[in-house]
Amino acid sequence: MAAARVPLSLYVHWPYCSFLCKFCAFSKARVPSQGVDHERITNALLKELRTCLAPHKDKELRSIYFGGGTPSLSLPRNIERIISEANKLVPLAPGAEVTLESNPTLAEVTKMRDFKLAGVNRYSIGIQTLNDDSLRKMGRLHTGAEGLAAVDRAKALFPGRVTFDMIFGFESQTLRQWQEELKTALDHADRHLSIYQLTVEPGTPLFRDQRAQRVVLPSDDVQARMYEMTVDMCLARGFRHYEVSSYASHPSAESMHNKGYWRGQQWVGIGPSAHSRFTDPTNRQRISSVRIPDTQRWAQQCERAGHGTGKEFVVSDAEAKQEAVVFGLRMLEGISDEGFMGVSGGQSLTGYLCMARVQHYIDEGHLSWHAPTACLAPTERGLQVIDTILLEIIP
């Protein structure tokens, strides 16, 4: 029997949006007035795909994720070309997850079936909020009702494989409003939800508005309360909290692709600004790379050199160990000693972490140690303040 293939994920970045949300810090641009040159972008993506996936032919693709930007603005036949090209380079594992992010706007909803035919088997919809006022203020061109309609339609096409994003903590939002909104969202949810606290990222219009005090967001304590309420309400409806902002009603509905990031698995990202993390098969070095963020420059380089890589770094052992803990402890399943030793070169978790502090947080009920599986995990209370805890336990 052949040895098990090393899992690999593929991230494909689609750089355009039909509207720009005020809170978004991802790399994106409004669709150009002359329209998107679909052929050029797709060819560049395919070129980059061939260059960057080829060295990984002995691995297997566990997941593909089309993100952006708004990848539902791309053409289904091009999505299909990318999926089948990827499959040719590195075989898709049985049951591989292929997710596409979509806006709930009408034009894209009509393309849903074609995306399914192209090979997409998991659909992620950016609802963000059901409050029309907040949607307008954040620059989104759809209503809450349209959002729910899109979810319902997606559920019919991708039963059990639909997720959508919700955000809490918008300006002037009250606990009661969020409670009502979340209740409606849960009524329509399939088996997975991503629920984020609104984060004000530097460089976004929202950041500038907040700094200029044009926008006042709910206080930290109100936001904390919203988060706690979210965890409780989801659980009451059977949605288990498995990562800071992720909820699933069944383990099989958890995002395989995202868990790959948190478990420190390898992925290759293509498209402008996409990041990658993988082990170079030729020299076993851990590599981190990022593609050129500007779409035009990225495409030009792909055409010229076969890839649009902007920067590439070697990830040191020290960095890899830090990352393993930081991302492992975003999940309620935590990080296992075994998983950690995979990146640490044999050092155990207990040998690496400041165990006096770990013990302190275990005593305080923020962390737990599961002896049989040798697994360190945050408790719900601990997850809520994990950024503070990480600063203490990482040497």
Add this chain to the structure above:
Amino acid sequence: MLQMRLACTAWRWHTGTQWIRHCPATGLSSCFRRTYVAYPAEGKRGELDISAIPPERIRNFSIIAHIDHGKSTLADRLLELTGVISKTGKNKQVLDKLKVERERGITVKAQSVSMFYEHKGQRYLMNLIDTPGHVDFSYEVSRSLAACQGTILLVDAAQGIQAQTVANFYLAFGEGLSVIPMLNKVDLPTAEPERAAKQIESAFEIEADRILKISAKTGLGVEQVLPAVIEQTPPPSGSEDKPFKALLFDTWYDTYVGVVCLMAVKDGSIRRGDKIVSSHSGTKYEVMEVGVMHPEQTPTTQLRVGQVGYIVCNMKSIAEAHVGDTFYRDKFPVEALPGFVPAKSMVFAGVFPIDAGEFDRLNESIQKLTLNDSSVSVHKETSAALGQGWRLGFLGTLHMDVFRQRLEEEYDTNILITSPTVPYQIKYRDGTFKFIRTPADFPDANVMNDYVESTMEPFVTSTLIFPEKYLGSMLELCTAHRGELQNHTFIDESRVMLKCRLPMAEIVTDFFDKLKSKSQGFASFDYEEAGYDASDLVKMEVLLNGEAVDALAAVMHKSSVVVAGREIASRLKDVIRRQLFDIIIQTTANGKIVARETVKQLRKNVTAKCYGGDITRKMKLLNKQKEGKKRLKRIGKVDLPHEAFLTIVKRAE
């Protein structure tokens, strides 16, 4: 312009072409001491014969000026004029290397220098003796002035008289020096020479027509300067026939020869091989070399009465060289010159390594920094909260800031320096006194009741000069700082000079900053010590979750307790970041709680989104936060930021 300024310049001769002010890297001390090149430029190695110049043709003078009024530029011009340095156009007082110098516009310590000048067919030896300009060093200034017979009072024609000008004038006046007034920068479009002259006339009772008008920058009128000095300054008195007697007025440390002393010979003469004795310590030294600064060390066969020069005498440590000390020839003791006082610390601050493992390295640094500056007093101190450290004493706040910056530059975030305090005194009923260097020295309630007669605090007499329209806010500022107004006078139609007696404790923290902001930068300030007075002092303690933090304790006047107690609690609340539990901050004095604040528990701190592209950003942020955390000092369970230790004593507007 704010006056907490030190105007002393370290000059050194730089490969024979360029006259540079320099602050060597060896340590803070260099800020107050000069450095020089060990080997003089080619052609200057030989001994200089100055014996042909009799005392009648020697003039020892200094320049006193407010910061930026052009003292260094004038010195440059005089050196060019007398051919001591070549006229390259590059002789600019630049290269203020210390950060504190750049930030505060101060330059640190000037070199004394000997020049030759022909006047009416006679050759004169002109010794320019530079003085530190800042009040922290007023003792050093007074000793430098004691080596002179005359001084140029240099005033910026645009800015007019400033507080430092006044303070320096009175120091010179007190030493009985001839004062030669000059207005500088008269060519500036903003110059108002008539007005400035009037100020000089009214403040110092100097006739306006005696005042020279020059521009040191362009050289305008500079040729009149030395003749004026010769005409108006008496030659040094003293007798060649009397036994050798000299005033030590400056020293610096040289790695090759040890301590170099600058002395003014008051009587007799001295040459290599002579043995001399310090009046203060009684220690005997053998003279290895004598000479003058021309501009670097230039050996001479001897130093004679009236001359000013350097002496190398096998002195190993700067602590042996006391500014103001009198030296005499072995076996020929003389009466010591008046005015000698050993260095006295006026401001204290605690220094602690954030990481206890850094103690030895820091210890070494402090020793190195004090090697050249004996005026910093060093005592070991142990704080329950901060561990082992030092209590350092300084001549004043500027002196402290210079030292602090040197340490911080070297140690970055890894040291913690507590808020400055002043030396309070406790008078016991049995008549004995005790200095309070640190709040931990303050007697507890029982001792207070049973043994203490009174508590005392040091005072200063301050001079403030500012435009009339700020009179209200300046009076308010002084009153708010427990000032006792003595008088105010108009030095011209629109400028006021205010004299005020203030507790020293009130001016060691943010008084200067407030003065500056309330007067939009137009007020200048200077002060001199004015002894101790009885004062109702109490110790304020800070409790974090019920535990007293010794490093946050402070001694203060009883009247400040309520306001300061609330202030301190609320400032601590602002600087202490939320942690995973509530933090209760209490300030107490005399066993009573003055104020209470709570830093609420942090309920949520987790990055919401973290996917592929966010990983790099997240890790960068984490490492930045970890760096920031190193700046925190953990007291019990509570993490305190560096700023927490600086909140004490500071007060809001």
